[in-house]
Amino acid sequence: MAKALCLVASLLLVGSVFTHAEFSPSLIVDMAKIVLDNYCSPEKLNGLKQAIEAASSNTEILNIPDAETLANVLSSGFQTTISDPRLKVSYEPNYVAAVAPELPPLPPEQLVAILQSSIKLDVLEGNVGYLRIDHILGEKVAEKVGPLLLELVWNKILPTSALIFDLRYTGSGDVSGLPFIVSYFTEAEPVVHIDSVYDRLSGATTELFTSSALLGERYGTTKPLIVLTSKNTNGIAEDVAYCLQSMKRATVVGEKTAGGSMKLNKIKVTDTDFYITLPTAKSTNPITGSSWELTGVTPDVAAEVEDALATAVAILNLRAKVPAIVEGSAALIADNYAFEAVGADVAAKLRGMLAAGEYGTVSSKTGLETKLSSDLSTLSGDKSLKTTISAPVQPPMTYSPEMFVELVKLSFQTDVFENNVGYLRFDMFGDFEEVKAIAQVIVDLVWSKVVDTDALIVDLRNNLGGPTTAISGFCTYFFDADKQILLDKLYDRPSGTTKELWTLSDLTGPRFGSTKSLLILTSGATAGAAEEFVYIMKKLGRAMIVGETTAGSSHPPQTFQVGETGVFLSIPTVHSDTAAGPAWEGVGVTPHIPVSAEAALNTAKGILNKHLGGPK
Incomplete structure (x- = not known):
């Protein structure tokens, strides 16, 4: 009712400007009756009757001396109240109702001329068909010109590999043409329910289905179909686009359509020269449960009207590849x-x-x-198996000694807790050759601070991985020098070879050794090379793992180009030895002590404090 009062307010506002009554008090009531009896969505009319009665009983409203002004005011009031811009009041003293002409019997040459003027077709590069229709033919007309349509249009479109169906300029049509068109892009069986049309005048709902019998061959359901639309695409043309889009049979490219009507009627208001134009039927799509009316058809790919064809061609060129x-x-x-x-x-x-x-x-x-x-x-x-970009190979960075020092300081964090418990955190593994070049700097600035502690916590909760080439060297620090230990076997799929990872005999700096306690902190973000390190240390019983199951990613993947295209794949090609059971790829490493990542450090400190005799 509150919205309905907008009608009263708009009428009073304009009516107060005029002082001389010109129109019968029954005029507004008669208009309201037409709307109440004919509008396609009666559920939207709640409160309209009361608002009209209030407006028609106020003499100021009928003081408007100019009929066209009154018509405009009433249009605005009705549209605001019902939220439908399609409902219009007009004043037309000389109006003559248009009668759709019947197609008379015509000689073939005239039919050909008519079809050629209303339908445009072409076969574009790549065997792409182009078909433009500016009026949707009804079933009866289509039956009359059917053989010519097949000969002049459809039989030239059928052999194409894809079709661009241009409805950018289609603003008229007959609803009976809807199933006729849509059926050519579906299978004969089973028939598909494509629309339900409710007619307010008859109170009947007509269900529209695709047809199992058609003149000529179908285009089928597999060849690409693109429908072009614009803001001028209106009425039945919108229904065609919406049906094909909802069935996922076509990609709609262009502008949002007009949001018109399935059926508009113009009704004379009693014996006056006022008319009300309003939608008297409405469409409901059985797939979406909604309609294109008022809202329009939203394209799958937006493009300006002048760019829509080129956009469609580009899409089809891609789909061909x-x-x-x-x-x-x-x-x-x-x-x-x-x-x-x-x-x-x-x-x-x-x-x-x-x-x-x-x-x-x-x-x-x-x-x-x-x-x-x-x-x-x-x-x-596997989250590592995916598409990627081909990053250009970057030249190696040249660092000064001072830059190396700053880089190491930024990359590592160290601390020594109570009971002489060391703490080491780093968030990325580096390439072996790069690490080897600054190994002494790392030993001097980082390792020397924790190597002599009685126990060590290695924090990999934020370590995202990196190259695995430094794994052997890092593992070696936690074993003794008297013998080499087999850490893992890595199978490389492209070459079909297996590489063994062993501890190294030579190291820069002292070892932590194999007897002091080692705890490793993990989280769901711990990935790649960090998981390989955690997997090895757990498998060999050298460390206790505290925290969350790791990411379950992979060894560093390789990048492959797909043929000569610009598409690249990231493919993991290496996996750890699975002879003794599943490795960590895809599943992650399960901790010995499962706790949240946030609680992992305090849990590890508590374990070591208890083991080493409690806090001092």
């Missing part, structure tokens, strides 16, 4: 993924998704990469 990209990705994974059985399974499922059309709706290279990356991670359970 998609099968090769997906197939190339499957082959690379099958041949290179660290775990052969998993790689073969992922490749097979990826090919199945391609065959099922799951990659048929990608609209951009970014969208393709995002979907492919998500699918690879989901199918493999």
Whole structure:
């Protein structure tokens, strides 16, 4: 009722400007009756009757001397009250109702001329069909011109590999043409419920289905279909676009459509020259449960009207390359993924998704990469198997001795707690050659502060990994020099070789040794090379792990280009020895003492304090 009062307010505001009554008090009531009896959504009319009665009983409203001004005021009031800009009041003394002309019998040459003027078609580069229709033909007309449509239009479109259906300029049409058009892009069976049309005048709801019998062949359900739209796409053309979009049969490219009506009626107000134009029928899509009316059809890919065709061509060019990209990705994974059985399974499922059309709706290279990356991670359970970018190789950095010192200070944190418990934190593993070059600096500035403690906490809760080339050297510090120890075996899938990791015989600086207590802190963020270190130390019984299960990522993946495309894959190619059971890749390393990452340090300190005799 509050919204309905907007009508009264708008009428009173304008009515107060005039002083001479011109119109019958029944005029507004008669208009309201037309709206109440014919508007397509009666549930939106609550309160309208009371507002009209209040407005018509106020003589100031009818003091407006100009009929067109009154019509505009009433239009604004109705539109505001019902929230529907399609409802309009007009004053038209010379109005003559238009009658849709019947298509008379015409000689073939005239029918050809009519069709050629209203339908435009072309076959673009890459065997892409282009079809523009500016009026949706009704079923009866289509039946009359059907053979010519097949000969002049459809039979030229059928052999194309993809179709651009241009509705940017289509503002009129017959609802009976909706199932006629949509059916050509579906299978014959089963028929599909595509629309429900409620007609207020009859009170009946008509359900529209695709047709199982058509003149000529269908375009089918697998070839790419793009529908172009603009803000001028209106009425039945919007319904066509919305149906094909809702069925996921077409990608809509362009501008948001007009948000028009399934059916508009213009009704004369009693014996006056006032008319009310209003929607008397409404569409409800059975898939979405909603409608394109008022709101318009939102495109899948937005583009300015003049750019829509070029955008559609670019999308189709990309889709033509998609099968090769997906197939190339499957082959690379099958041949290179660290775990052969998993790689073969992922490749097979990826090919199945391609065959099922799951990659048929990608609209951009970014969208393709995002979907492919998500699918690879989901199918493999490996977050490291994904699409990536090809980063250019950077030249090695040249550091001065002073820069090395600052770099080490920023990269490591150390402390010594009560009971002579050392603490060492670093958040990334470095490449062996780079670390080797500054090993003495690390020993002097970092290692020397904790190596002589009675126990050590190594904090890897924020360590994201890095190269695994320094793993052997770092592990060696926690074993004795009297013998070499086999740390792990790493299988490299592309080469089919296995590399053994052993402790080193030569080290820079002193060892921590194998007898003093070592606790390692972990979290769900601990990844890659850090997990390999935790896995080795736990497997060999050299450390107690405190915190959360690690990320379950992988050894550093390699980057592969998919054919000659600009798509690149990040593929883990190496896995730890699984002869004695599953490694850490994909599952993570489970701690001995499971606690939250936040509580891990205090838990570790408590364990060591108790072991070493309590705090001093």
